[in-house]
Amino acid sequence: ADEGMWLPLFVKRLNQADMQKKGLKLTAEEIYDVNNASLKDAVVQLGGFCTGEFVSSQGLLLTNHHCGYDAIQSHSTPQNNILQNGFFAATRQEEKQNPGLFVDILVRMEDVTGKVLEGITPTTPEQERTATVQKRQRELADNAKENGKYVAYVRDMFGGNEYYLFIYQRFGDVRLVGAPPEAVGKFGGDTDNWMWPRHTGDFSMFRVYADKNNQPTATPQPGNVPYVPKKHLPVSLQGVSEGDFAMVLGFPGRTQRFLPAAGLQLTLDQTNPARIKLRDTRLKLWKEDMDQDAALRLKYASKYAGIANYWKYYIGQNEGMKRLKTVDAKKAEENALLQWIAQDPARAQQYGDALNVINQSYAGIRQYNLSTQYVNEAAFGTEIIPLAARLMPLATALKANDKAAVDKAVADLKGPLADHFKDYSAPTDKKVFAALMALYMQDVPKDQQPDVFQTVQKQYGGSMPKYADYVFSNSFLASEAKLNAFLAAPTLAKLEADPGYKTYQSVYQNYVQNIVPKLQGLQAGLGRANRLYVAALREKNSQKVYSPDANSTIRLSYGTVRPYRGRDAVAYDYKTTAQGILEKEDATNPEFVVPQKELDLLKMKDYGRFADKQGNLPVAFITDNDITGGNSGSPVINGRGELIGLAFDGNWEAMTGDLAYDPELKRCINADIRYVLWCVEKLGGAKHLVDEMTIVNNGPNPG
Numbered sequence: 001a002d003e004g005m006w007l008p009l010f011v012k013r014l015n016q017a018d019m020q021k022k023g024l025k026l027t028a029e030e031i032y033d034v035n036n037a038s039l040k041d042a043v044v045q046l047g048g049f050c051t052g053e054f055v056s057s058q059g060l061l062l063t064n065h066h067c068g069y070d071a072i073q074s075h076s077t078p079q080n081n082i083l084q085n086g087f088f089a090a091t092r093q094e095e096k097q098n099p100g101l102f103v104d105i106l107v108r109m110e111d112v113t114g115k116v117l118e119g120i121t122p123t124t125p126e127q128e129r130t131a132t133v134q135k136r137q138r139e140l141a142d143n144a145k146e147n148g149k150y151v152a153y154v155r156d157m158f159g160g161n162e163y164y165l166f167i168y169q170r171f172g173d174v175r176l177v178g179a180p181p182e183a184v185g186k187f188g189g190d191t192d193n194w195m196w197p198r199h200t201g202d203f204s205m206f207r208v209y210a211d212k213n214n215q216p217t218a219t220p221q222p223g224n225v226p227y228v229p230k231k232h233l234p235v236s237l238q239g240v241s242e243g244d245f246a247m248v249l250g251f252p253g254r255t256q257r258f259l260p261a262a263g264l265q266l267t268l269d270q271t272n273p274a275r276i277k278l279r280d281t282r283l284k285l286w287k288e289d290m291d292q293d294a295a296l297r298l299k300y301a302s303k304y305a306g307i308a309n310y311w312k313y314y315i316g317q318n319e320g321m322k323r324l325k326t327v328d329a330k331k332a333e334e335n336a337l338l339q340w341i342a343q344d345p346a347r348a349q350q351y352g353d354a355l356n357v358i359n360q361s362y363a364g365i366r367q368y369n370l371s372t373q374y375v376n377e378a379a380f381g382t383e384i385i386p387l388a389a390r391l392m393p394l395a396t397a398l399k400a401n402d403k404a405a406v407d408k409a410v411a412d413l414k415g416p417l418a419d420h421f422k423d424y425s426a427p428t429d430k431k432v433f434a435a436l437m438a439l440y441m442q443d444v445p446k447d448q449q450p451d452v453f454q455t456v457q458k459q460y461g462g463s464m465p466k467y468a469d470y471v472f473s474n475s476f477l478a479s480e481a482k483l484n485a486f487l488a489a490p491t492l493a494k495l496e497a498d499p500g501y502k503t504y505q506s507v508y509q510n511y512v513q514n515i516v517p518k519l520q521g522l523q524a525g526l527g528r529a530n531r532l533y534v535a536a537l538r539e540k541n542s543q544k545v546y547s548p549d550a551n552s553t554i555r556l557s558y559g560t561v562r563p564y565r566g567r568d569a570v571a572y573d574y575k576t577t578a579q580g581i582l583e584k585e586d587a588t589n590p591e592f593v594v595p596q597k598e599l600d601l602l603k604m605k606d607y608g609r610f611a612d613k614q615g616n617l618p619v620a621f622i623t624d625n626d627i628t629g630g631n632s633g634s635p636v637i638n639g640r641g642e643l644i645g646l647a648f649d650g651n652w653e654a655m656t657g658d659l660a661y662d663p664e665l666k667r668c669i670n671a672d673i674r675y676v677l678w679c680v681e682k683l684g685g686a687k688h689l690v691d692e693m694t695i696v697n698n699g700p701n702p703g
């Protein structure tokens with residue numbers, strides 16, 4: 001029922017009474033405490049993009065399948081296809097290292113608003129304010145790092161009205177322990193994605209490793225041992241009922257609930273359509289090739305999933321904005337705010353121009369926004385252009401004629417290049433390049449286009465496919481062997497003559513020199529105006545406690561297990577069972593294939609201790625917790641602090657949720673922990689991993 005991704009720091013002050021009313025039995029200190037083990041010690045940010053939770057004293061971590069997808073795919077080959085077949089490590093030795101993957105564990109957080117804004121007044125010139133704020137943010141973070149012992153940063157909240165310091169321990173040795181077959185972990189595929197009812201076993205398992213003193217290491221080390229967390233979550237097999245209290249702790253990435261109407265309008269009619277069109281094109285071309293070739297399918301699986309996920313998100317967001325009249329609602333709110341501001345001369349003095357400036361800024365941004373979208377989704381939607389961008393440090397070193405810097409730049413490229421080419425198909429990328437860059441040339445205003453398009457016009461008769469032929473036949477960026485040959489004896493002349501690099505340079509320089517300065521001017525005014533707008537809104541509605549927009553910092557949301565009515569005459573139940581897997585099963589549709597072993601077990605109703613009271617195997621359930629991307633993998637915790645599920649998605653009817661919250665429609669989709677454990681123990685034959693967990697039996701969930 002409740003909007004809000006709350007900072008755990010303030011649970012006591014803001015929400016404790018309400019949470020207890022709904023069924024919470026824990027104290028605020030059991031959720032967040034700096035000095036004693038609390039729930040926050042069991043919940044980690046995974047790789048900066050997802051959430052995971054400790055479920056054993058040996059550093060065993062649960063998260064979503066789609067969070068582990070990239071790691072799972074990276075260990076898969078056509079010969080040993082663990083993405084397809086699933087995998088559970090039988091021993092610690094079989095757990096697979098993932099260089100580059102890390103988890104951050106929160107040490108503490110602090111409200112540093114007073115420190116950051118000290119001496120700053122409403123009359124402080126904006127430039128001076130920005131410079132002071134940035135300097136203080138940096139100093140506070142640097143100081144908190146204790147010479148590299150911690151990762152620390154200051155994040156602003158409420159559009160720069162408040163500032164918080166976050167201090168983490170970062171563990172760089174996170175090993176893959178297990179995952180179900182993709183047909184379980186991504187059951188329903190893109191068809192079911194962002195939809196309820198759901199039948200996906202969206203989980204995977206990792207283990208965090210530390211040195212002999214339980215301290216983090218930056219990279220995987222052979223001598224490391226399983227990390228002993230301060231706290232791990234007990235697991236309840238009791239199951240959920242409607243109305244049960246549910247709490248989600250995790251790291252939601254980004255919401256924009258304070259985005260003004262003009263910003264919503266821009267998203268609705270310019271940004272999202274551009275993203276959808278460009279992703280449509282890219283996905284279709286990738287899929288054509290993936291369907292032709294199993295090895296290529298595996299190479300592009302993770303890239304495809306990531307692009308497709310938000311492609312569908314943007315479609316749903318736009319559909320929802322139209323259906324729910326999100327822009328109109330925001331306009332009405334702004335009109336009420338304007339009236340409230342006009343009522344009082346002091347308010348008018350302080351906030352009077354905020355919405356005007358906002359509207360003017362967006363009118364200006366609208367002129368250049370397509371350039372931004374096409375740089376991101378067209379040029380950087382190819383693979384050769386982002387690869388070229390990686391050579392920038394090398395170009396800088398070559399320009400400076402600095403031998404040591406050149407050697408370092410080349411050495412730094414080794415890992416990323418190997419990763420890139422491991423999953424790369426140049427012929428596929430060429431097709432994508434031809435299509436996306438043609439759309440760039442067609443859709444973006446002529447006076448905002450990079451010079452390279454003139455070359456395409458003059459030398460290739462305006463044909464992007466012909467230009468793509470030329471680039472991909474001649475650029476060393478399209479071939480691992482050629483690129484390595486170049487890197488063995490790099491010169492600036494060779495680099496600058498490369499057609500792939502030249503294309504990137506043209507796009508990049510055009511954007512930085514001709515577009516960014518225009519946008520920066522507009523955004524500078526917008527920053528101040530947004531801050532005032534949010535401050536005015538909070539002052540006007542002072543009886544309402546606002547939670548800050550998500551920004552990848554740790555948050556708590558709470559609510560209850562709850563069904564919903566999706567639209568006129570359509571009511572959704574709050575839980576699904578294995579019966580629905582069998583109903584959806586379709587051997588002819590790759591998205592709905594059910595592995596034979598699962599079919600056999602389900603037909604025998606071999607559910608063991610994971611069955612519900614009616615004798616069904618529970619699969620997923622929904623709650624009205626407020627979550628967003630980044631929360632993926634978050635623990636769903638009952639009123640006693642026990643794990644009952646893993647949050648993994650949101651529902652189609654509430655795809656506007658990141659922009660505006662609708663309590664009647666928005667639901668959080670969770671894998672039932674009993675299905676997860678059934679997949680590990682019965683389907684995966686990895687009972688030893690379940691045995692590592694602390695299974696508790698304390699009766700039904702409170703609430």
Ligand code: ARG
Nearest residue numbers: 066189190193194632648649
């Ligand atoms: N929509 C989910 C999220 O962003 C990801 C689901 C992944 N599954 C899939 N079929 N692509 O959290």
